[in-house]
Amino acid sequence: MDKKQELINKWDAFLLKIESRFTDSLNHAKEASVNQLAESDYDFETTMRGWQGMKAQIRQLTDKIDEVWDEKVEPQMELIGDFASDEYTKGSILSDKLEENLQRFERQLEGELSQLFYDHAIKIADKKHNCTQCDAEIQIRNDLFRAQYITCSFCNTVNTIAPEAKFLKVGWGIVDNIAKVKTQTEFDVMEAAIEAIRLHRGQAPESYWETYEKAHSEYWNSFFKARITLNSELQNRYDDDIKRKQKEFENYKKIQTT
Numbered sequence: 001m002d003k004k005q006e007l008i009n010k011w012d013a014f015l016l017k018i019e020s021r022f023t024d025s026l027n028h029a030k031e032a033s034v035n036q037l038a039e040s041d042y043d044f045e046t047t048m049r050g051w052q053g054m055k056a057q058i059r060q061l062t063d064k065i066d067e068v069w070d071e072k073v074e075p076q077m078e079l080i081g082d083f084a085s086d087e088y089t090k091g092s093i094l095s096d097k098l099e100e101n102l103q104r105f106e107r108q109l110e111g112e113l114s115q116l117f118y119d120h121a122i123k124i125a126d127k128k129h130n131c132t133q134c135d136a137e138i139q140i141r142n143d144l145f146r147a148q149y150i151t152c153s154f155c156n157t158v159n160t161i162a163p164e165a166k167f168l169k170v171g172w173g174i175v176d177n178i179a180k181v182k183t184q185t186e187f188d189v190m191e192a193a194i195e196a197i198r199l200h201r202g203q204a205p206e207s208y209w210e211t212y213e214k215a216h217s218e219y220w221n222s223f224f225k226a227r228i229t230l231n232s233e234l235q236n237r238y239d240d241d242i243k244r245k246q247k248e249f250e251n252y253k254k255i256q257t258t
């Protein structure tokens with residue numbers, strides 16, 4: 001085998017190795033995060049900090065592509081011919097792909113951990129509550145993440161039920177993360193539409209903006225609705241949420257097209 005082919009094969013093997021270590025690391029990170037959530041008695045912040053540490057290490061794998069290219073591969077290739085720039089492309093395509101995979105993975109992981117946290121918090125909250133006056137069983141709502149005032153159907157006493165700290169926490173970030181995963185398909189459509197605009201570098205035809213506007217509004221609409229099914233109070237903000245997102249779209253378009 002000639003020297004050129006030998007160098008190309010070595011580079012290809014190196015990139016394959018990086019990609020497979022990257023995939024293994026993600027699988028490991030998922031397992032470790034799920035375990036940590038249970039072992040920390042559902043301490044969500046600690047678990048997310050643990051994931052951030054693992055993410056930084058996983059990114060170092062991607063950084064290795066450029067390091068090894070600069071230090072070893074390019075100098076060796078340039079000694080024997082003019083083919084290095086084609087080979088460099090393979091590395092940068094892989095870097096982009098791994099970064100995209102990492103972001104996708106993170107969105108899914110946060111969603112899955114949030115779902116586990118949610119299930120746990122609901123289970124705790126679902127324990128029996130009894131009327132302070134007559135001891136009859138009273139049922140709290142599990143889609144309302146604040147103190148609840150429940151009138152006993154037997155004696156009409158109004159009972160105040162103060163939820164557990166974990167249950168209160170569900171109402172905001174946790175339901176957001178779950179809703180994100182439930183609307184992944186709409187999110188992907190929106191991302192594809194914005195990517196198509198980016199590729200035109202400020203020259204995208206108006207029809208591209210129409211496609212993006214539609215995808216943007218469909219995504220946010222389904223995201224806010226998914227949140228409401230988990231936290232009924234968010235219904236009150238639905239109209240404002242939609243208006244705010246519409247405004248964000250208009251501002252973005254203005255900046256990009258003028």
Ligand SMILES: [Zn+2]
Pocket residue numbers: 131132133134135136152153154155156157
């Ligand atoms: Zn009662």
